[in-house]
Amino acid sequence: xxxxxxxxxxxxxxxxxxxxxxxxxxxxxxxxxxxxxxxxxxxxxxxxxxxxxxxxxxxxxxxxxxxxxxxxxxxxxxxxxxxxxxxxxxxxxxxxxxxxxxxxxxxxxxxxxxxxxxxxxxxxxxxxxxxxxxxxxxxxxxxxxxxxxxxxxxxxxxxxxxxxxxxxxxxxxxxxxxxxxxxxxxxxxxxxxxxxxxxxxxxxxxxxxxxxxxxxxxxxxxxxxxxxxxxxxxxxxxxxxxxxxxxxxxxxxxxxxxxxxxxxxxxxxxxxxxxxxxxxxxxxxxxxxxxxxxxxxxxxxxxxxxxxxxxxxxxxxxxxxxxxxxxxxxxxxxxxxxxxxxxxxxxxxxxxxxxxxxxxxxxxxxxxxxxxxxxxxxxxxxxxxxxxxxxxxxxxxxxxxxxxxxxxxxxxxxxxxxxxxxxxxxxxxxxxxxxxxxxxxxxxxxxxxxxxxxxxxxxxxxxxxxxxxxxxxxxxxxxxxxxxxxxxxxxxxxxxxxxxx
Numbered sequence: 360x361x362x363x364x365x366x367x368x369x370x371x372x373x374x375x376x377x378x379x380x381x382x383x384x385x386x387x388x389x390x391x392x393x394x395x396x397x398x399x400x401x402x403x404x405x406x407x408x409x410x411x412x413x414x415x416x417x418x419x420x421x422x423x424x425x426x427x428x429x430x431x432x433x434x435x436x437x438x439x440x441x442x443x444x445x446x447x448x449x450x451x452x453x454x455x456x457x458x459x460x461x462x463x464x465x466x467x468x469x470x471x472x473x474x475x476x477x478x479x480x481x482x483x484x485x486x487x488x489x490x491x492x493x494x495x496x497x498x499x500x501x502x503x504x505x506x507x508x509x510x511x512x513x514x515x516x517x518x519x520x521x522x523x524x525x526x527x528x529x530x531x532x533x534x535x536x537x538x539x540x541x542x543x544x545x546x547x548x549x550x551x552x553x554x555x556x557x558x559x560x561x562x563x564x565x566x567x568x569x570x571x572x573x574x575x576x577x578x579x580x581x582x583x584x585x586x587x588x589x590x591x592x593x594x595x596x597x598x599x600x601x602x603x604x605x606x607x608x609x610x611x612x613x614x615x616x617x618x619x620x621x622x623x624x625x626x627x628x629x630x631x632x633x634x635x636x637x638x639x640x641x642x643x644x645x646x647x648x649x650x651x652x653x654x655x656x657x658x659x660x661x662x663x664x665x666x667x668x669x670x671x672x673x674x675x676x677x678x679x680x681x682x683x684x685x686x687x688x689x690x691x692x693x694x695x696x697x698x699x700x701x702x703x704x705x706x707x708x709x710x711x712x713x714x715x716x717x718x719x720x721x722x723x724x725x726x727x728x729x730x731x732x733x734x735x736x737x738x739x740x741x742x743x744x745x746x747x748x749x750x751x752x753x754x755x756x757x758x759x760x761x762x763x764x765x766x767x768x769x770x771x772x773x774x775x776x777x778x779x780x781x782x783x784x785x786x787x788x789x790x791x792x793x794x795x796x797x798x799x800x801x802x803x804x805x806x807x808x809x810x811x812x813x814x815x816x817x818x819x820x821x822x823x824x825x826x827x828x829x830x831x832x833x834x835x836x837x838x839x840x841x842x843x844x845x846x847x848x849x850x851x852x853x854x855x856x857x858x859x860x
């Protein structure tokens with residue numbers, strides 16, 4: 360009964376004309392962002408966060424808009440993967456393996472429609488999973504104390520570095536950079552400034568929105584400038600678009616299996632859509648065997664990764680909303696948005712602010728149908744967007760970033776800091792150092808420090824208190840396994856990612 364009552368609250372919010380308009384707008388913009396190679400959901404959400412503040416949106420409306428952008432970008436990533444053989448984002452990488460061969464064989468329209476339907480299946484089922492699983496996990500989270508939360512934060516760093524990066528050492532360095540940035544400012548306990556260099560602007564610490572927009576949006580501008588707008592034209596022409604009903608029916612079980620695998624991968628902190636896409640594809644490939652002809656342009660090879668990565672996108676919202684720990688890089692950006700709006704994700708969110716949670720869930724259910732309608736009949740519109748010239752795109756991204764950040768703080772120092780973070784992000788990505796652990800360190804560093812301090816106060820300095828409960832021990836084991844296991848699995852994970860021209 361509670362579920363239906365909560366859904367009624369959510370739909371009363373989601374079906375209001377203004378919220379519905381925001382969801383549709385977010386879906387449209389998100390699909391465009393996903394279709395543009397290299398941007399992806401993390402960058403798209405980071406770029407548009409300042410827009411939510413300049414529009415004066417409340418917490419529910421802002422979250423609905425940004426998650427609609429998130430879901431839309433996950434849908435849109437398949438477009439450039441299929442037509443250009445260039446993934447719109449990392450999770451869409453597996454889609455190139457069969458999507459591009461289908462396009463070269465004259466079935467580009469079929470591949471786009473199949474992937475759109477599979478994206479809908481994965482995203483819709485994961486939203487239902489979010490609706491059913493999140494309240495249960497929130498109740499379990501009430502058993503967490505400072506030791507458990509410290510282990511949980513450690514798990515987030517370990518698994519995000521282990522799965523999302525090609526090098527554990529570089530991921531660890533990035534996490535340390537983020538934690539170091541989080542330490543900048545006046546210490547809450549002693550009142551002493553830390554790592555400020557005597558600069559008064561740094562006494563309040565580094566605003567994580569400044570860091571996020573710099574590391575994602577501004578760094579992306581630098582990369583566009585460096586590449587001189589390469590890879591912005593259509594590689595395979597899209598002719599007539601029809602609905603391949605037989606292929607969609609034949610992939611129904613593939614979509615369901617991939618959705619389940621992707622959702623589980625998304626719930627795991629740090630695993631996210633990339634792992635969901637990979638596991639879904641490899642699972643279907645193993646079921647089909649050699650006769651499946653995966654990698655040559657088969658419908659199941661397109662449906663599996665798309666259902667998997669979109670299901671993982673919804674699953675990643677579960678730990679963010681219930682535990683305050685992002686399940687992916689994009690949800691780390693969404694977590695920053697919530698914290699800026701004075702919304703604290705965690706188990707109490709479902710009781711203190713039910714309109715935020717259930718308004719979001721209801722909006723996502725509606726957004727999935729909106730995205731299905733957009734990504735099948737309107738797919739030709741989004742395909743044309745791939746030819747947007749950089750001289751149009753770059754000024755828009757830069758303007759939104761600068762105006763948005765300045766409208767938040769009114770400080771020129773923050774603008775300079777944003778550009779500095781952009782340069783840092785550009786350098787780190789050139790060195791193949793992931794930027795998501797840096798964001799995670801900035802977001803969770805203060806909370807992780809507070810949990811450690813509370814644990815030490817409660818135990819009178821006894822370090823073994825951090826391992827004093829079955830939950831804490833389990834989290835420590837999973838954290839270590841999540842960091843170490845990819846060192847042995849790296850070759851297996853990278854072999855299927857070789858894409859032929």
